[in-house]
Amino acid sequence: MSTVEPNSFRAGPDPEGHFGIFGGRYVAETLMPLILDLEKAYYEAKEDPEFKAELEHLNTHYSGRPSPLYFAEGLTKHLGGAKIYFKRDELNHTGSHKINNCLGQILLARKMGKTRIIAETGAGQHGVATATVAAKFGYPCVVYMGETDVERQSPNVFRMKLLGAEIVPVTSGAGTLKDAMNEALRDWVTNVEDTYYIIGTAAGPHPYPELVRDFQSVIGNEVRGQIMEAEGRLPDMLIAAVGGGSNAIGLFHPFLDEKDIQIVGVEAGGHGLDGDEHCASISAGKPGVLHGNRTFLLQDDDGQILEGHSISAGLDYPGIGPEHSWLKEAGRVDYVPIMDTEALEAFQLLCKVEGIIPALEPSHALAEVMKRAPKMGKDQIIVMNLCGRGDKDVFTVGKALGFEL
Amino acid sequence: MKNSRIDTRFGELKKEGRPALVTFVMGGDPDPETSLEILKGLPAAGADLIEIGMPFSDPMADGPAIQLAGQRALKAGQDMIKTLQMVREFRTGDNETPIVLMGYYNPIYIYGNERFLDDAKEAGIDGLIIVDLPPEADDELCKPAMAHGIHFIRLATPTTDDARLPRVLDNTSGFVYYVSITGITGAAAPDPAKVAASVSRIKQSTDLPVAVGFGVTNAEQAQTIGETADAVVVGSALVNAVAGSLTESGKGGPKTSEAVSALVRDLASGVRAAKRKSAA
Known part of the structure; x- marks a missing residue:
């Protein structure tokens, strides 16, 4: 679509919240x-040294940042190609990158004088992270979760309850992540005076895609310093899983203008792109408008949104953050699908060769690493975002492998 | 706007000295045939303007009643082509009652904005209410709609403060739709005193008729709201009447369109009573 290469891939969004034709409000x-108030509050916070210092303090002492950049020697040897590094965001408090965004947004909520927190969640990782920061800051918290997900992610449901959140199972639609997001938006529209909506991914109406990206960019910013220290140079390739795309944009964004770095986003290919049992919005969808932004969506010829499928509940969203849609159109980032079966293989391999149980989301990224690393030289470097730990997925994986738990 | 059915209708009602009854039904609910029958029955039952919902898989601003109506319609095979065709068929028997399509942007965007506006105009559609297109997005559909002679009717809400109101009214024509509560369709009934104050606030900034909706279910409420507003919008209650008349297998039955018409007659008596009171 865009034939002229922009001066910078990091300049977006424009003042109306657009990345090319994507994004918006x-x-x-x-x-x-309220969206306009949020934008104003966020831009003030961004320039406020106290806000920044408080967030850094929380990242360090509450979440445990910086997360390590780990040289996966065993996997590197096993694959016999490029050197593989993992950004270990699964070691954060609450077990995934989701906390990075929630800490930033809870500070914004407090700054805006809001007294009630709501969120949507699919796999429950964002719900747990939201319930966590709400507990720490003393706010009541309501988490919307599709009924189907409540059943398949029961350990996270219990975690959220322990943290004091109220879980509302959503029965409208098919009872998955997009329906949970609809229901959270309905709550917000009803309780607009006192409520702050912590969106979990780099999607939704402007300024959410921008502010979530900024809070998640701590990932890529740390990688830059860490890889320079370890290798004395920047990596050749970045790989991350993409559902809504917050962990991926957090890793990618600080490197978008490093033209020599190849960047790959991995979508959930489910049972394959031939049928409708997948969640590859970019690879198999088309641009449309949902949940406040224009972006690639899985939809039918009448503009009705389709239900996605992935073995990973965290990738089970029929859309993607608008900045990813733009990066795809601009040709800066490659987006590829990985099937359920490939992700399962990768999951098992990492357990065996590195002693790390990854979440199913980064297992998709790992499967792509397994395809690419062997074709690359031994002096080349891949950094993959290991954005979540797999404790939550052992039941799902057990079931898929025919193991009685 | 030239030859506008909406402007003509509000002009007539102003002379009559009573508010309009605006009825919302979901296109294709519970099935295309019954939906057309319901539509055809509305003017005779007392509807002054008709809003037809374009069903969407993800109706973020709607409560359970309208969500379910949309799901019934989609399940019965409704799509944009059928909604437009339904209006064409209605127009063969009624060329006066204004018709406004209401819904979400994506099905229009996928149909193609220009193609949609051409087809909507030709089918006899007078206005659009698109929930997720705020004035910030006017270049997308609002301005092209005006160029096609189709009104773009904006929602004003309790959160639309005085500073923002002019922006909301800009490029609005036909009428202004005041959403009387912060919430989803079909939620709690509005507080009449607050509604009256808000309507007069909006009227200070525009000469357009102000319609009030969200939460109106019966003749008495229609009368109360109609004493301050230029039009009363009823949606969820009518959609519930459809739901309540379905056969055991969930299909439209012989009583479906009559159930809707009966409620519309009752609501129409409410807006006509509002006339008597304001004329007295």
Whole structure:
């Protein structure tokens, strides 16, 4: 679509929240004034040294940042090609990168004088991270979760309850992540005065894609310093899993203008792109408008949104953050699908050769690493975001492998 | 706007001195045939303007009643082509009652904005209410719709403050739809005193008729709201009437369109009573 290469891939969004034709603010009028307030509050916070210092303090002492950049020697030997490094965001408090965004947004909520927190969640990782920061800061918290997900992610449901959150199972639609997001938006429209909505991924109406990206960019910014220290140079390739795309944009964004670095986003290919049992919005969807932004969506010829499928509940969203859609159109990032079966193989391999149980989301990224690393030279470097740990997935994996738990 | 059915209708009602009854039904609910029958029955039952919902898989601003109506319609095979065709068929028997399509942007965007506006105009559609297109996105559909002679009707809400109101009213025509609560469709009934204050606030900034909706279910409420607003919008209650009349297998039955018409007649008596009171 865009034939002229922009001067910088890091300049977006424009003042109306657009990344090329993607992004924007497609919300009901009731929410519009609030979205504008949020934008104002965020831009003030961004320039406020105290806000920044408080977030850094929380990242260090509450979440445990910086997360290590780990040279996966065993996997590197096993694959026999490029050197593989993992950004270990699965070691954060709450077990995934989701906490990075939640800490930033809870500070924004407090700054805006809001007194009630809501969130949507699919696998439950964002719900747990939201319930965690709400508990720490003393806010009541309501988490919307599709009924189907409540059943298949029961350990996370219990975690959220322990943390004091109220879980509302969503029965509308098919009862998965997109329906949970619809229901959270309905709550927000109803309780607009006192409620802050912590969106879990780099999607939704402007300024969410921008602010979530900025809070997650701590990942890529740390990688830059860490890889320079370890290798004295930047990596050749970055790989991350993409559902809504927050961990991926957090890793990618600081490196978008390093033209020599190849960047790969991995979508959930489910049972394959031939049928409709997948969640590859970019590889198999087309641009449309949902949940406040224009982006690639899985949809039918009438513009009705389809239910995605992935073995990983965290990738089970029929859309993707708008900046990813733009990076795809601009040709800066390659997006590829990985099937359920490939992710399962990768999951098992990492357990065996590195002693790390990864979440199913980064297992998709890992499967792509397994395809690419052997074809690369031994002096080349891949950094993959290991964005979540797999404790939550052992039941799912057990079931898929026919193991009685 | 030239030859506008909406402007004409509000002009007539102003002379009559009573508010309009605006009825919302979901296109294709519970099935295409019954939906057309319901539509055809509305003017005779007392509907002054008709809003037809374009079903969408993800109706983020709607409560359970309208969500379910959309799901019934989609399940019965409704799509944009059928919604437009339904209006064409209605127009063969009624060329006066204004018709406004209401819904979400994506099905229009996928149909193609220009193609949609051409087809909508030709089918006899007078206005659009697109929930997720705020004034910030006017270049996308609002301005092209005006160029096609189709009104773009904006929602004003309790969160639309005085600073923002002019922006909301800009490029709005036909009427202004005041959403009387912060919430989803079909939620709690509005507080009449607050509604009256808000309507007069909006009227200070525009000469357009102000319609009030969200939470109106019966003749008495229609009358109360109609005493301050230029139009009363009823949606969830009508959609519930459809739901309540379905056969055991969930299909439209012989009583479906009559159930809707009966409620519309009752609501119409409410807006006509509002006339008597304001005329007295």
